[in-house]
Amino acid sequence: MSQKRFSKSFTQQEPLPDDAIEKAVTVMQSGRLHRYNTSGDDWSEASLLEKEFADYQGRKYCLACTSGGYAIHVALRATGVSPGDAVLMNAYTLAPVPGAVYQSGARPVLVEIDEHYHVDIGDLLAKARESGAKYFLMSHMRGHIADMDAVKRACDDVGLILIEDCAHTMGASWNGTLSGNFGRVACFSTQTYKHINSGEGGLLVTDDPEVAARAILYSGSYMLFERHGARPPKETFESLRLNIPNFSGRMDDLRAAILRPQLRQLDANCARWNALYHEMERCLREIPGIEVPERHQREDFIGSSIQFRVGEITEEQISGFLGKCEADGVALKWFGEDEPRGYTSRFDSWHYLGDLPDLPRTRAILSNTFDMRLPLTFTPEDCRVICEIIGENLIAAKQRN
Numbered sequence: 001m002s003q004k005r006f007s008k009s010f011t012q013q014e015p016l017p018d019d020a021i022e023k024a025v026t027v028m029q030s031g032r033l034h035r036y037n038t039s040g041d042d043w044s045e046a047s048l049l050e051k052e053f054a055d056y057q058g059r060k061y062c063l064a065c066t067s068g069g070y071a072i073h074v075a076l077r078a079t080g081v082s083p084g085d086a087v088l089m090n091a092y093t094l095a096p097v098p099g100a101v102y103q104s105g106a107r108p109v110l111v112e113i114d115e116h117y118h119v120d121i122g123d124l125l126a127k128a129r130e131s132g133a134k135y136f137l138m139s140h141m142r143g144h145i146a147d148m149d150a151v152k153r154a155c156d157d158v159g160l161i162l163i164e165d166c167a168h169t170m171g172a173s174w175n176g177t178l179s180g181n182f183g184r185v186a187c188f189s190t191q192t193y194k195h196i197n198s199g200e201g202g203l204l205v206t207d208d209p210e211v212a213a214r215a216i217l218y219s220g221s222y223m224l225f226e227r228h229g230a231r232p233p234k235e236t237f238e239s240l241r242l243n244i245p246n247f248s249g250r251m252d253d254l255r256a257a258i259l260r261p262q263l264r265q266l267d268a269n270c271a272r273w274n275a276l277y278h279e280m281e282r283c284l285r286e287i288p289g290i291e292v293p294e295r296h297q298r299e300d301f302i303g304s305s306i307q308f309r310v311g312e313i314t315e316e317q318i319s320g321f322l323g324k325c326e327a328d329g330v331a332l333k334w335f336g337e338d339e340p341r342g343y344t345s346r347f348d349s350w351h352y353l354g355d356l357p358d359l360p361r362t363r364a365i366l367s368n369t370f371d372m373r374l375p376l377t378f379t380p381e382d383c384r385v386i387c388e389i390i391g392e393n394l395i396a397a398k399q400r401n
């Protein structure tokens, strides 16, 4: 144990802003919680959120739905993924991503990552050729944005449709372009641990009218799609409306109402996350044996969590290190653990995918990768205390064999 103890919770979010709470109360008092239960010509909160998020992203169309994972499933279907199709995806991601591919009936083809947690483009190209895949579902996992110029080039070279999972990159950009504006369609999550918080929720954006119309129909719009806030022209729906099943996954107006004020605070909050990240990064780098991945100059990421690796450490020492940190109030996650815990999950835990080829590079990188959330309830001083605890416990753990 270290001399210090940290007593704040790594899962404690800030309260919602007052205007979000007021708006929620208004919606509840109205009794009109369903997005199509509007009175007269009123726009629903969900439709307004769609308009505002489409504007924020600079995309034409947006669909608000029940979760990020749902948005990914619908994005796959809407871009034409059919049962049996191969879908490439980086192997370092969160469990809802392979789940969404599985739900679409497609066959995930896992791609290696590199030591910066980015997709390994050489392996992407090799696996695209090998599998004949036409789709690449790319997670900017834990906010790490790969060189998107290189990714786009690779996709163009082998004819891959790019679908972005931006669960950790809402508000982040590569070389001045917002994440989510590189692929044909992009998916965001508004689940509590992401950048705007409605408990659960998802947003899908695209400039492709057919993809947007299909996504809206899949989400369960009945024949009320004209009431959507950022939708393609009515004609686009004509040939599709009787051919797309209703996968009921609409966002309700209560959640949309609390998200709209948060969207207005998003950029300011991103700056606050980055202040925490940079302080944590600076202190972690002072600890011998800890490596925090370098970020590319063109990557304008949001540091809502931080990842680091520890060199030359045995599994036993890792267990000791994690135990000591936990006793001192520092909740670290270890992506190398065989047994998934909390949100950590390695590709070989997804048994329902059947036998998959091993990914030695990804496994090696994750074997000593640690992860920490940085909620906005933390201060830069908290980051320094956390680092001290990590540093002392790492040294102590490494002295034992």
Ligand SMILES: *Cc1c(COP(=O)(O)O)cnc(C)c1O
Residues within 6 Å of the ligand: 067, 068, 069, 070, 093, 094, 096, 097, 139, 140, 141, 142, 165, 167, 168, 189, 190, 191, 200, 201, 202
């Ligand atoms: C959270 C997350 C999702 C899915 O979000 P839900 O809204 O929880 O379904 C997808 N991808 C990544 C990388 C995530 O972290």
